Amino acid sequence: MVVPLTSQPAIGLPPHELVELYRQMLITEEQLARAHQQGLVHGACHTYVGEEAIAVGVCAHLRPDDTVFSTHRGHGHALAKGVPPRELIAELLGRATGVSHGRGGSMHVFAPQVGMLGTSGIVGPSILMAAGIAYASRLAKSDRVSVAFFGDGASNNGAFHEGLNMAAIWKLPVVFVCENNQYATEVPFVTVAGNPELSARGIAYGIPSPAVDGNDVLQVHAVAGEAVRRARAGEGPTLLACTTYRTRPHSEGMRDGGYRTREEVEAWRGRDPIKRLREQLLNAKIIDSDALDAVDREVQVLVEEGLEWAKASPWPDPATVMEHVCA
Amino acid sequence: MRELTFTEAAREGLAEEMQRDPMVFVVGEGVGERGGNFATTVGLYERFGPERLRDTPIAERGFTGLCTGAAMGGARPVVDYMFFDFALDALGEIINQTAKIQYMSDGRLKMPIVLRGCVGIGSSAATHHSGSYYSLFAHIPGLRVVAPTTPRDAKGLLKAAIRSDDPVVFMEHRGLLSLKGPVLDPEADEVLPFGRATVRRVGKDVTVVGIAHMVTHALTAAEELAGGGVSVEVIDPRSLAPLDIDTVLESVAKTGRLLVVDEDYAPCGIGAEIAAQVADRGFDDLDAPVRRLNSLHAPVPYSPPLEAAMAPTPVSIAQAVRDLLAE
Numbered sequence: 001m002v003v004p005l006t007s008q009p010a011i012g013l014p015p016h017e018l019v020e021l022y023r024q025m026l027i028t029e030e031q032l033a034r035a036h037q038q039g040l041v042h043g044a045c046h047t048y049v050g051e052e053a054i055a056v057g058v059c060a061h062l063r064p065d066d067t068v069f070s071t072h073r074g075h076g077h078a079l080a081k082g083v084p085p086r087e088l089i090a091e092l093l094g095r096a097t098g099v100s101h102g103r104g105g106s107m108h109v110f111a112p113q114v115g116m117l118g119t120s121g122i123v124g125p126s127i128l129m130a131a132g133i134a135y136a137s138r139l140a141k142s143d144r145v146s147v148a149f150f151g152d153g154a155s156n157n158g159a160f161h162e163g164l165n166m167a168a169i170w171k172l173p174v175v176f177v178c179e180n181n182q183y184a185t186e187v188p189f190v191t192v193a194g195n196p197e198l199s200a201r202g203i204a205y206g207i208p209s210p211a212v213d214g215n216d217v218l219q220v221h222a223v224a225g226e227a228v229r230r231a232r233a234g235e236g237p238t239l240l241a242c243t244t245y246r247t248r249p250h251s252e253g254m255r256d257g258g259y260r261t262r263e264e265v266e267a268w269r270g271r272d273p274i275k276r277l278r279e280q281l282l283n284a285k286i287i288d289s290d291a292l293d294a295v296d297r298e299v300q301v302l303v304e305e306g307l308e309w310a311k312a313s314p315w316p317d318p319a320t321v322m323e324h325v326c327a
Numbered sequence: 328m329r330e331l332t333f334t335e336a337a338r339e340g341l342a343e344e345m346q347r348d349p350m351v352f353v354v355g356e357g358v359g360e361r362g363g364n365f366a367t368t369v370g371l372y373e374r375f376g377p378e379r380l381r382d383t384p385i386a387e388r389g390f391t392g393l394c395t396g397a398a399m400g401g402a403r404p405v406v407d408y409m410f411f412d413f414a415l416d417a418l419g420e421i422i423n424q425t426a427k428i429q430y431m432s433d434g435r436l437k438m439p440i441v442l443r444g445c446v447g448i449g450s451s452a453a454t455h456h457s458g459s460y461y462s463l464f465a466h467i468p469g470l471r472v473v474a475p476t477t478p479r480d481a482k483g484l485l486k487a488a489i490r491s492d493d494p495v496v497f498m499e500h501r502g503l504l505s506l507k508g509p510v511l512d513p514e515a516d517e518v519l520p521f522g523r524a525t526v527r528r529v530g531k532d533v534t535v536v537g538i539a540h541m542v543t544h545a546l547t548a549a550e551e552l553a554g555g556g557v558s559v560e561v562i563d564p565r566s567l568a569p570l571d572i573d574t575v576l577e578s579v580a581k582t583g584r585l586l587v588v589d590e591d592y593a594p595c596g597i598g599a600e601i602a603a604q605v606a607d608r609g610f611d612d613l614d615a616p617v618r619r620l621n622s623l624h625a626p627v628p629y630s631p632p633l634e635a636a637m638a639p640t641p642v643s644i645a646q647a648v649r650d651l652l653a654e
Contacts (some may be wrong), residue, residue: 100431
């Protein structure tokens with residue numbers, strides 16, 4: 001079952017929306033990677049570098065009350081859903097001003113006020129919880145939509161199969177976004193998938209499952225727009241089978257050899273989604289390079305100031321360590 | 328006062344809460360038109376419809392994770408596992424997500440979910456349908472663990488569980504389900520607090536703490552022992568997390584002797600926890616070592632004579648009391 005998507009190509013978007021996509025993708029984590037290298041990040045730090053087009057292309061369609069459930073590689077989702085960069089940085093630095101008030105770090109980013117309902121250290125649950133909040137939306141007669149981000153690794157997990165089936169049989173208002181970065185940690189997906197064609201897995205449950213170039217923000221934006229529209233209209237779930245690549249190690253500071261070649265990484269750096277959008281915008285003469293350079297500088301300042309703000313932020317009070325175990 | 332069975336009383340409590348709050352819904356295998364394997368939802372499908380009495384695929388991990396998400400989104404799910412043994416397929420969701428979301432979100436998200444099911448040895452159900460798991464869940468921060476004994480408590484504690492903003496593990500012993508007892512009229516709207524033990528029989532020679540069905544066995548044993556001039560005080564903790572140790576300590580201050588009877592296994596169990604807390608705070612009141620009586624530390628066998636050899640009985644409890652008095 002291949003469902004035709006009705007959205008217009010997103011290059012037809014107004015220029016300010018295109019620049020916003022570019023700006024949002026730029027708020028990457030090179031700063032976080034540097035902070036990690038300086039020893040400021042206390043725990044694990046799985047960056048989203050190379051995969052930015054997916055979170056940005058999907059979240060551009062979401063309202064503040066729509067919800068996102070994410071993964072261990074969730075910084076990009078949090079930022080795209082509206083978490084201020086400085087609060088994300090402060091969380092990784094373990095500060096009281098962090099988005100989870102220092103409770104979670106990189107893998108437990110919670111910002112309910114903007115609909116960011118958590119990154120997770122466990123692979124798979126984002127799928128189930130997104131389906132669940134969609135169920136709650138149905139009960140509340142709300143047209144709120146939820147989105148689950150997850151990787152190719154999760155698609156081999158029971159949560160994926162149980163979650164997609166339930167969402168399909170109950171036509172839940174949820175969008176499943178698989179970011180197939182081709183390695184489940186460092187295990188090549190093609191070596192652990194009976195059928196590595198991810199669309200087939202959604203189709204098996206009766207869910208429209210377009211294959212998407214996850215490094216093309218315009219394509220992601222177009223396809224996600226239709227998926228969100230379907231969910232909001234009560235037409236049921238969609239699986240976006242996005243192909244992408246992480247160009248940094250699985251986690252900052254980890255050895256990145258033995259499972260992929262330098263040439264492969266370089267080839268995918270050449271398909272960097274930010275660079276790609278920049279070229280598309282310049283080629284189509286939608287914006288000139290001076291204006292894009294200005295956006296680059298603006299984001300650079302935003303993130304640098306965020307890091308300084310985070311470093312100057314207070315530590316959480318140890319006396320609060322037992323708070324909120326229960327309601 | 329009118330008399331209801333444990334199951335009828337709990338079902339009445341569930342119906343009242345579903346009537347009171349449209350965001351309460353039930354999921355499980357056969358909870359819809361069929362009314363539940365243990366008749367937990369008989370008659371409710373007709374009143375509340377399929378969206379709130381949701382038959383599920385056999386996917387315990389899936390629907391537990393889904394309901395965890397629903398609880399984050401303002402719903403109050405009641406997950407009916409039928410047998411609690413089946414909840415073990417969802418252990419990762421329960422411990423890593425359901426129990427931890429409130430803490431990870433620093434209290435900004437609540438987790439109003441009830442996880443209910445039948446526990447206990449009997450009817451040659453064999454080892455996949457006979458487990459008790461009190462201590463397993465009481466060990467985990469963020470979970471409430473409730474084990475009612477009487478119909479009135481089943482109703483009042485289930486209503487409290489549904490209204491609670493914390494995740495509540497609600498275990499219903501098979502040996503109690505058809506027992507009748509007095510229950511207040513619906514107009515009373517009785518909601519019983521967690522962490523409040525009750526003295527089921529007043530005595531002066533020895534304290535027996537029983538868990539769930541073991542309370543009724545202890546009362547039978549106490550009656551027999553009374554004929555021999557032994558006065559047994561029987562305490563029903565009703566909830567194991569939180570645990571009302573003060574009521575136990577008050578009793579031990581009077582009797583000087585304590586026996587804990589628990590059908591769950593002894594190692595690392597509730598009896599060990601109660602013994603440790605009494606040793607900690609009531610050591611000077613003890614005239615003898617604290618004793619425990621538990622099921623044998625083995626999977627539960629099928630054949631009636633083997634099954635009968637597993638769990639504490641009124642006879643073995645009476646013997647344990649006599650042994651304790653001889654210390």
